[in-house]
Structures are given as C-alpha cells and as structure tokens.
Amino acid sequence: MTRLHIDWTLCDGRGLCTELLEEMLAEDDWGFPLARDGSAEPAVPAPLENAAAHAVSRCPMLALRLVGRTS
Amino acid sequence: MTDALWYFARGSGVVALVLLTVVVVLGIGARSGRPAFGLPRFAVSLVHRNAALLAVVFLVGHVIGLLFDPYAQLRFFDVVVPFVGNYRPVWQGFGTLGLDLLAAIVITSLLRHRLGVRAWRAVHWLAYLCWPVALLHGLGNGADRGTWWLWATSLTCAAAVTAAIGWRLSATFDRFPARAERRVAPRLRPHLEEASR
Numbered sequence: 001m002t003r004l005h006i007d008w009t010l011c012d013g014r015g016l017c018t019e020l021l022e023e024m025l026a027e028d029d030w031g032f033p034l035a036r037d038g039s040a041e042p043a044v045p046a047p048l049e050n051a052a053a054h055a056v057s058r059c060p061m062l063a064l065r066l067v068g069r070t071s
Numbered sequence: 072m073t074d075a076l077w078y079f080a081r082g083s084g085v086v087a088l089v090l091l092t093v094v095v096v097l098g099i100g101a102r103s104g105r106p107a108f109g110l111p112r113f114a115v116s117l118v119h120r121n122a123a124l125l126a127v128v129f130l131v132g133h134v135i136g137l138l139f140d141p142y143a144q145l146r147f148f149d150v151v152v153p154f155v156g157n158y159r160p161v162w163q164g165f166g167t168l169g170l171d172l173l174a175a176i177v178i179t180s181l182l183r184h185r186l187g188v189r190a191w192r193a194v195h196w197l198a199y200l201c202w203p204v205a206l207l208h209g210l211g212n213g214a215d216r217g218t219w220w221l222w223a224t225s226l227t228c229a230a231a232v233t234a235a236i237g238w239r240l241s242a243t244f245d246r247f248p249a250r251a252e253r254r255v256a257p258r259l260r261p262h263l264e265e266a267s268r
Contacts, residue, residue, distance in 0.1 A: 010188065012104075013104075013247070014104045014112065014246075015104065015112055016112045016113045016116060019111050019112055019113045020113050030247060030250070031104075031246065031247060054113075057184075058113050058116050058117070060101065060102075060116065061188055062183065062184060062187070062188045062191075
C-alpha cells in the first residue's frame with residue numbers, strides 16, 4: 001500500500017498538492033494540507049497514484065514523498 | 072539553402088528570448104503561492120517548467136544552427152567558453168554565458184529531488200542573471216539588432232519581466248503575509264518591538 005508522507009519541516013503551505021489531490025487533501029486555514037481521512041500519512045488509493053506522483057513532483061518545497069510502495 | 076541555418080538560428084534565438092520571458096514571469100507567479108494569470112497553482116508551475124524545456128529546444132536549435140552555418144563560423148568551444156569568440160566577443164560571450172547558466176538551472180531543476188531544496192534554489196536564483204544576459208546578447212549580437220521589431224520584442228519582454236520583479240518585491244507578494252509575524256513566538260514579540268525601537 002502506497003502512503004503519502006508530508007514532511008512538515010519542509011511544507012510551506014503553497015497548496016499545489018491540495019489542487020492535484022483534492023480527493024485526499026484539504027487546505028487548512030493557513031494553506032497547509034490536511035488528509036481528509038484524518039491520518040498523518042494517508043493511504044493513496046490505486047486510482048489516485050498517478051495524481052499523487054504529480055503532487056510529489058510539483059511540490060515546490062519537496063515536502064512530499066510516496067512511501068511503502070511494494071510493487 | 073545555405074542561408075536556411077542562418078535564418079533559423081536568428082529566428083530561434085528570438086523565440087527563445089520570448090519563451091524565457093514567459094518562464095521568468097511564470098516562475099515569479101509560481102513563487103507567489105497563489106493562482107496567477109488565470110491558472111491554478113499547479114498549472115502555473117507546469118507551464119513554467121514546460122515553457123523552460125521548450126526554450127531549451129529552441130536554444131539547442133539556435134546553437135546547432137550557428138555551429139553548422141558557414142557564415143557564423145562558430146567553433147565548438149564558443150558554445151561553452153564565453154568571451155573568446157571571433158565576432159563581437161563580448162556580445163557573443165553573453166549568449167554563451169546565458170547558455171551555461173541556463174544549462175545549470177535546467178539540470179539542477181531536473182535533479183532537484185536528489186539535490187534538495189537549498190542547493191536547487193541557490194542555483195535557480197541565477198535565472199535573474201541569466202535572463203538579462205540573454206536579452207543583452209540578442210540586442211548586441213544579433214544580425215537583426217537595431218531593427219524596430221527586435222527592439223519592440225525586447226522592450227516588451229523587458230517590460231514584462233520588470234513588472235513581474237516589481238510584483239515580487241512588493242509587500243503584497245506573499246500569499247500569507249501574516250506568516251512572517253507568526254515566525255516569532257508570541258512571548259518574544261514584546262522584546263522584538265523593544266529591540267527595533
């Protein structure tokens with residue numbers, strides 16, 4: 001199972017990930033991404049893996065990482 | 072037919088300048104952290120990247136055209152080492168310098184997930200040097216220098232970049248200006264105000 005890891009020491013709340021991964025992430029009042037399922041490291045459903053990879057590649061602060069990819 | 076490379080090299084140089092202008096303006100738009108130019112944030116970032124890669128394609132054409140053009144007689148090391156050319160060495164050198172800078176910026180951007188954000192950003196700042204150098208190269212070196220349309224294109228590009236930099240330096244640029252204040256812990260703020268008095 002792939003999970004999306006957000007490095008909070010790097011995140012600046014630029015909000016590109018919340019645009020690309022609207023299904024998984026919401027913006028808080030300060031623009032920082034929050035997982036909609038409330039977890040710290042949300043699971044990426046298979047249909048969203050592409051979008052998650054886009055979000056990882058577009059993050060201007062390089063704060064996103066996909067972890068635990070087994071396949 | 073032998074003129075084809077010459078004209079292609081001139082045309083592709085102008086196209087590259089226009090594309091680099093779009094890249095710089097969109098780069099500043101991306102840094103603003105908000106939707107800009109009618110595009111959502113991720114699209115500003117993507118168009119910034121894709122326009123930059125397209126500019127690289129045109130610059131490769133620009134350089135290859137001049138390398139093989141019998142009139143320009145560009146030597147291979149003129150592409151890498153600035154300010155040693157046979158023809159207008161200073162203005163041609165600006166082109167070489169701009170190419171070197173752009174190569175550094177593009178390569179570090181493609182590798183930024185391995186380099187880390189600090190090293191990548193340090194190199195990316197060179198864009199503010201690369202763009203004016205490219206503009207000067209076009210104004211001083213091109214066979215089309217002095218024509219009204221090259222002046223018009225260059226001035227339009229310069230106006231766009233100047234406006235973007237003015238926006239970048241303005242106080243309203245940051246998407247969340249209040250964040251700067253929050254970086255100081257509340258219990259330390261009175262001390263900060265005292266110190267600044």
